[in-house]
Amino acid sequence: MLEIADLRVSYAGIQALRGVSLNVEAGETVALIGPNGAGKSSLLNAVSGLVRPAGGSIALNGTDIAGSSPWRVTEAGVLQVPEGRQVFAEMTVLENLQVGQTALHGRDPTYSLADVYRVFPILDERRDQRAGSLSGGQQQMLVIGRALMGGPRLLLLDEPSLGLAPVIIEQVFAALARLKEAGLTILLVEQNAHLALTASDRAYVIEQGVIEKSGASADLARDPDVTALYLGQT
Template identity: 50%
Template sequence: MLEITNLNVRYGAVEALRDVSIKVSSGSLVAILGANGAGKSTLLRAISGIVGASSGSIALLGNAIDGLSPEEIVRRGVAHVPEGRGIFPDLTVKENLMIGAYARRGRDLTGDYGKVMQMFPPIARRERQFGYTLSGGEQQMLAIGRALMALPQVLLADELSLGLAPIIVKQVFAKLDEVRRAGITVLVVEQNARLAMKFADYLYVLKYGRVVMEGPRDEFERSTELVDAYLGI
């Protein structure tokens, strides 16, 4: 579904990603693990076109998307849930969700809106409330729902657990798993390695902008000492 090959991204003199190669199979949930500054968020921003790559390639279903505008990448089927949620606090829940479907303007969104509301009952009950009135967990669900309104083939999710209580984090990840089971491919960046390993089919570890470890979930579960060494957990 998604293939990143020898990707390099620089911020001035700083090399944020170095020869990163990642494959994400259709219908899977893949996790990118690593400490702060490892390059995890930069990877998602490069995929969604927010930052440009100095070299390497990004392909969706075999077609290159690197160099395209963020809006065009959304149109091609990639939606991004940013770190910090990025909801519009002075807009209602419904308005936030409809913004997610901006690239589909002019089409009937009623059915898709209803599906998102059904998937996230906590925000469905607050349809007319402003974004700032929602709890952290509800805002995270709203951010995921907004991305789903774009009808993505691939959902990019950045640090969903940030600032949330452990019980809420589990609820949010359960929703992410539900998204995957609905047929949407998911690539998630996460510092909470133990939680990610419960849901991901395949995992990569980034350190100093490079992939230092990868493998299926069961391999990570067997190699706890190695994982601890790389992640410091």
């Protein structure tokens, strides 16, 4: 579904990605793990069209989308859930979800409002509340729900566990597991490697803008290098 080859991204002369290649097949959950500043978010932002790549290609079902505007990328069905729970704070929960429909650009929705409420029942209870007044976990559920309203074929998740309490992380990842089971293709970026490897089929390890390792998540979880570097404390 997604095929990234030799992707390079620089900010003001500093190379954030130095020739990254990875692929995500339909129905898979693929994790991208690595330390802070390794280039994980840069990769997602290049796919989403927020930053223009300096080189390489990003193919979605065979069509090169590198350098497309963010709204064209959403039109193709690639929806990013940005880091840091970026809800529209002054709008209600329901309005946030309705804004997500903009990403459809006339395509048929894959998740109805009722579907999203079924995945995250708390959003139904809080539908008329200001999004800014929700707890961190509820906001994370809202931004995922908002992206679902945009009919994603591929969902890009940027650090969904960041700053959340363990019990809330469990709820969010349980919901992601249900979405995966229903057939959603997911590219998951996480600093919490243990969590990412548990939730994914395959994973890539990125360091300083280069893919260092890749393979089945279960294998990587047993890889001594990975366990020493990323799973030590968890």
